[in-house]
Each structure stands twice: as C-alpha cells, then as structure tokens.
Amino acid sequence: MGYAVANLARREPAIEVDFALIGHQESWRAAADILAVLRGGELTALPDDEIKDILPWIPPRTVCHVDIESRAGGNARGLYIDCFIPPDRLEAAYVHENLARVRAAASCAIKSGAKIVSLGGFSSILIEGNFDQLPEKHNTVFTTGNTLTVGFIVQGIKKMCALEERNLRNATLLIIGATGDVGSGCARCLAPVVKRVLLNARNIERLRRVATELEAEGVEGELSTDLQRFPTQADIVICAASLGCPSLLLDRIAPHALVCDAGYPKNLSPNAGLVGATVFFGGLGQIAGGLSFTPDFFGILNRHPFPNVVHGCLLEGMALALEGRFEPFSKGRGFITPKRVAEIETIAARHGIHLAPFSNADGPLERQFEYQTQSSRGWVARHVRPPSERT
Numbered sequence: 427m428g429y430a431v432a433n434l435a436r437r438e439p440a441i442e443v444d445f446a447l448i449g450h451q452e453s454w455r456a457a458a459d460i461l462a463v464l465r466g467g468e469l470t471a472l473p474d475d476e477i478k479d480i481l482p483w484i485p486p487r488t489v490c491h492v493d494i495e496s497r498a499g500g501n502a503r504g505l506y507i508d509c510f511i512p513p514d515r516l517e518a519a520y521v522h523e524n525l526a527r528v529r530a531a532a533s534c535a536i537k538s539g540a541k542i543v544s545l546g547g548f549s550s551i552l553i554e555g556n557f558d559q560l561p562e563k564h565n566t567v568f569t570t571g572n573t574l575t576v577g578f579i580v581q582g583i584k585k586m587c588a589l590e591e592r593n594l595r596n597a598t599l600l601i602i603g604a605t606g607d608v609g610s611g612c613a614r615c616l617a618p619v620v621k622r623v624l625l626n627a628r629n630i631e632r633l634r635r636v637a638t639e640l641e642a643e644g645v646e647g648e649l650s651t652d653l654q655r656f657p658t659q660a661d662i663v664i665c666a667a668s669l670g671c672p673s674l675l676l677d678r679i680a681p682h683a684l685v686c687d688a689g690y691p692k693n694l695s696p697n698a699g700l701v702g703a704t705v706f707f708g709g710l711g712q713i714a715g716g717l718s719f720t721p722d723f724f725g726i727l728n729r730h731p732f733p734n735v736v737h738g739c740l741l742e743g744m745a746l747a748l749e750g751r752f753e754p755f756s757k758g759r760g761f762i763t764p765k766r767v768a769e770i771e772t773i774a775a776r777h778g779i780h781l782a783p784f785s786n787a788d789g790p791l792e793r794q795f796e797y798q799t800q801s802s803r804g805w806v807a808r809h810v811r812p813p814s815e816r817t
C-alpha cells in the first residue's frame with residue numbers, strides 16, 4: 427500500500443496559476459482511474475479492495491494542470507486539486523476528517539499562488555460557504571461556484587421545457603434541497619415563472635424561511651419535510667440535496683415529469699420510480715474554446731458523454747479567471763439571486779462557456795454538440811420526445 431502512495435508523482439507548478447479547482451470523486455471507479463494515471467500507465471491496475479484501502483491515506487494534492495481557452499481570445503491556466511475524500515465517507519459522521527481535507531486542499535491552492543479557487547461538490551458544503559474556515563489566504567480568493575451552477579440548472583429546465591413543448595407557467599415545480607445554496611437559488615429564479623412550488627428538505631424552520639421569502643414575491647406553494655405528504659404532484663423536479671450517495675426515491679411525481687438531478691454525488695437512486703419521466707443531469711456547462719489536462723485526465727476528470735463538459739461550480743472560477751475578476755463571487759449560503767445569476771452567465775458566455783448538452787445515466791440525450799462551431803445553439807435535440815409522441 428505504501429508503495430502505491432509513495433509513487434504518486436508530485437508536480438509543482440512552475441508557472442503562474444490563474445485558478446485552482448478543488449474536487450473529490452463521486453465513485454470508486456473514478457477514484458481508481460485517477461490513481462491509475464498518477465501511478466503511471468505502465469503499472470498494473472490495483473484491485474478494487476486495495477483502492478478502498480489506499481484512498482483514505484492519500485492526502486489532498488495537485489493532480490494535474492488544467493488549460494482553458496476563451497472564445498473571446500486569451501486563456502487561463504490552473505490546477506486540479508483532489509481532496510481524495512473516499513466516496514463512501516461523505517456522510518456527516520466524517521465531517522471533521524473531510525473538513526481537514528478541504529482545508530489541506532485549500533492550502534495547496536494557496537501555496538500554488540492560485541488567484542481564484544472554485545470549491546467543487548462537497549468541498550463548499552463542508553465549509554458551508556464560509557471562507558473563514560479556510561487557511562490564511564494571502565492573495566488567493568475562493569468561490570463556491572454555486573451561482574453559475576444555479577444558472578445552468580435554470581437554463582437546463584427552461585431549455586428542456588421548450589424542447590419538450592412543456593408550459594413552464596402551468597408547471598408545479600418541486601425542489602428537493604430547497605433550503606440549500608443551490609436549491610434556494612433555483613427557487614428564487616424559477617418560482618416566479620411557474621404555477622406552484624413545492625419545497626422539500628429535512629429542517630422545517632429553514633423551509634419556512636425560504637417559503638416566507640418566496641411568498642413576499644407573490645409565489646404560491648407548499649412545503650414538506652416528507653415527499654409523500656405533498657398533496658400536489660410535481661411535473662418538474664430539481665434534485666439539489668447534499669446526499670452522500672444516490673438514494674433519492676421519487677415515487678409521487680406526475681407521469682412524464684421532467685427531473686433535473688443536480689446533485690454531486692447524484693441524488694437519484696437507480697431504483698427511483700421514474701418510468702415515463704425525462705431525467706437529465708443539471709448544473710453542467712461546456713467550454714467551447716477547449717479544455718486540456720496535463721497529465722492527460724481526459725474522460726477521467728470530466729466523465730461526461732460530451733467533450734469539455736464541467737460542473738458549473740468549477741466553471742465559475744474558470745470563467746472569472748478568464749475575465750480577470752479575481753473575487754469571491756459566490757460565498758455564504760442562501761444569497762444567490764436572479765441578478766447575480768444573470769451576471770455570471772454573461773461573463774461565462776463571453777468566454778464561450780455555455781449550458782452543456784443534455785445527458786443522464788444512460789448517456790447523451792442529444793446529438794453531439796458541435797462545440798467547435800461559433801454558436802452554442804448549433805445543436806439539435808434528437809430524442810427528447812414532445813408530449814404528443816409519448817406512450
């Protein structure tokens with residue numbers, strides 16, 4: 427075991443670092459693939475049980491360099507730093523251990539001189555968006571990246587509704603994880619344009635606070651800590667709960683509902699009763715100008731059926747780096763507004779960072795996005811079925 431860890435090549439950046447991305451893997455397969463590259467291709471792949479033994483002992487560290495190109499000209503260089511949180515240790519029982527990992531990853535980013543750092547997945551959840559929990563930052567700023575994530579979730583819902591000929595204004599929208607940073611941001615953006623909202627999370631007081639805020643904007647809705655208790659069935663669902671593993675069952679939604687799973691790890695259980703529903707992964711964007719990793723982690727760090735697709739939380743730091751805006755754009759919890767979403771979307775779009783083509787666990791939902799062409803709208807939905815064609 428010690429042998430494998432000792433052989434992980436350490437690459438210190440010798441160049442200016444515009445951005446750093448802090449992340450962790452949502453599956454053992456993904457973690458194993460990263461270790462395989464770090465150990466060097468010529469070594470025999472480690473068996474799964476050995477990976478599970480090794481991973482908890484690997485300290486957070488820089489895994490690769492990341493280069494991105496802007497559509498407006500220019501580029502930015504960064505690092506990907508993995509916290510190496512074992513995929514089965516995201517639960518609350520490991521919070522102290524995981525917090526220490528996030529802090530150590532943040533130290534790596536600060537030492538590298540990164541100007542801006544995006545906190546991916548649970549790394550921002552663990553510190554609750556409170557950057558005071560991170561080490562002394564010198565000239566490095568942090569962002570949770572959640573504002574651009576909300577932007578891509580909302581864009582995805584609107585685009586999918588248009589493709590499927592659904593009327594958003596007549597829809598009942600269910601948000602799971604509605605009191606979270608991402609969930610409440612989605613609620614602020616979408617509640618005013620749907621007929622009714624259903625808010626779900628475990629803490630009733632926090633749910634009441636979000637509902638009160640929406641009510642003041644004239645939004646009608648219901649809240650419940652129990653998904654079974656909503657009297658109304660939802661026809662659009664956003665899953666944005668911080669679940670340690672894909673365990674959400676959705677058995678009381680409308681037939682043919684539209685479901686956006688924005689969780690990392692994914693929220694939806696493989697056993698969720700979703701026959702007839704359209705499910706897509708949300709919060710993802712695509713870099714039209716190009717993305718590369720050194721050493722080559724293509725398809726390992728970005729495990730999506732389309733090229734150059736990255737989670738919105740990481741893309742936010744990249745977009746801000748391309749823009750030269752080194753500021754903590756998203757911080758805290760519950761402050762994401764439609765205005766801030768529009769601002770970060772504009773910055774991202776200027777550099778060719780757009781909503782990713784749709785996919786889910788079964789693969790692409792659309793024809794390959796021709797991302798080399800000028801327009802982000804140069805692609806066509808193929809097997810998103812309009813209601814008239816559904817059985």
Ligand SMILES: NC(=O)c1ccc[n+]([C@@H]2O[C@H](COP(=O)([O-])OP(=O)(O)OC[C@H]3O[C@@H](n4cnc5c(N)ncnc54)[C@H](OP(=O)(O)O)[C@@H]3O)[C@@H](O)[C@H]2O)c1
Pocket residue numbers: 546547548550551571572575602603604605606607608609626627628629630632666667668669688689690691708709710736737738739740759
């Ligand atoms: N796609 C992307 O690019 C992207 C980017 C950022 C974040 N994310 C993911 O989005 C999710 C939310 O992130 P966040 O930053 O908004 O986290 P957060 O602020 O910690 O909010 C988490 C929300 O989930 C709720 N929750 C937790 N366990 C639940 C359960 N068992 N049932 C129902 N609700 C539950 C929490 O409320 P209670 O504690 O009251 O239940 C809270 O409303 C995470 O999976 C995160 O990794 C994805």
